[in-house]
Amino acid sequence: MSQTTLKLYGVPFSQPVRAVMWLLLNKQRPFEMILTNPGSKGENGSRHPDFLAMNPAGTIPTLFEPESGFALGEAHAILAYLCNSHGWEDVYPSEPKARAKVDAYLNYHHRNVRDASIGLVAPKIRKDLDIPDLIQNNARATLRGALKALDSGWLANSAFIAGDSWTIADLAAYVEIGQLRPQFTNVYSFDDYPNVQRWLTAMQNVDGHDTVHVVLAELGDISDEPPSMDTIRNANKSALKALSAELATLA
Numbered sequence: 001m002s003q004t005t006l007k008l009y010g011v012p013f014s015q016p017v018r019a020v021m022w023l024l025l026n027k028q029r030p031f032e033m034i035l036t037n038p039g040s041k042g043e044n045g046s047r048h049p050d051f052l053a054m055n056p057a058g059t060i061p062t063l064f065e066p067e068s069g070f071a072l073g074e075a076h077a078i079l080a081y082l083c084n085s086h087g088w089e090d091v092y093p094s095e096p097k098a099r100a101k102v103d104a105y106l107n108y109h110h111r112n113v114r115d116a117s118i119g120l121v122a123p124k125i126r127k128d129l130d131i132p133d134l135i136q137n138n139a140r141a142t143l144r145g146a147l148k149a150l151d152s153g154w155l156a157n158s159a160f161i162a163g164d165s166w167t168i169a170d171l172a173a174y175v176e177i178g179q180l181r182p183q184f185t186n187v188y189s190f191d192d193y194p195n196v197q198r199w200l201t202a203m204q205n206v207d208g209h210d211t212v213h214v215v216l217a218e219l220g221d222i223s224d225e226p227p228s229m230d231t232i233r234n235a236n237k238s239a240l241k242a243l244s245a246e247l248a249t250l251a
């Protein structure tokens with residue numbers, strides 16, 4: 001595919017947006033980040049009618065190609081589309097069985113790793129929402145189940161989720177699980193999951209990791225205290241600065 005313009009709607013605070021940013025940076029594929037407020041009906045919001053025309057789900061990430069008018073929501077569909085349209089078979093294999101392994105994790109992810117990590121982080125950031133204990137306990141139970149499946153299943157048999165090298169399944173998983181690590185939000189201990197720990201360390205070495213995670217490094221430990229609005233604003237600013245610097249090298 002020729003280097004058409006790619007617009008990525010989102011913010012670096014969003015986990016699924018980070019997965020798409022990571023793939024694009026890793027592949028050194030230029031794109032433009034269009035800052036979009038998740039859930040807002042305002043002009044730059046993901047629930048604005050113009051945005052809903054691109055992605056009826058009203059969520060970020062959303063990808064848009066102005067030349068063709070092609071718009072696409074859902075992080076996993078976007079990751080797969082980018083790989084298919086650019087021929088990045090190393091991270092999304094075309095061989096049916098190998099691809100099916102990647103797809104299996106991507107399908108599993110939503111109701112397990114994704115739901116659980118949101119259930120763990122949201123109450124720490126938004127204490128004002130007073131998220132009930134029942135929901136938080138359910139999230140912990142779901143996360144335990146998912147980490148066990150990863151540790152004693154997927155990651156016990158291979159270095160990465162779908163084999164010996166990383167794929168888009170690993171990006172999708174890491175942006176949720178990795179955010180809980182001590183060097184980021186510090187809201188979960190992985191002591192009981194040695195294979196997950198080994199995988200987390202390996203993923204840290206995948207090019208693009210550091211730029212994509214500036215937002216969390218800046219946000220810091222939220223295990224005791226929710227971050228202030230200033231901390232959130234500064235984390236966002238630093239993340240965008242780091243992204244712009246990286247994108248400037250690709251232009």
Ligand SMILES: N[C@@H](CCC(=O)N[C@@H](CS)C(=O)NCC(=O)O)C(=O)O
Nearest residue numbers: 014015016038039059060061074075
């Ligand atoms: N299944 C979607 C989930 C995306 C998602 O939940 N995005 C959040 C931000 S992290 C969002 O846009 N929320 C706004 C809303 O739901 O109104 C995907 O994987 O892309």
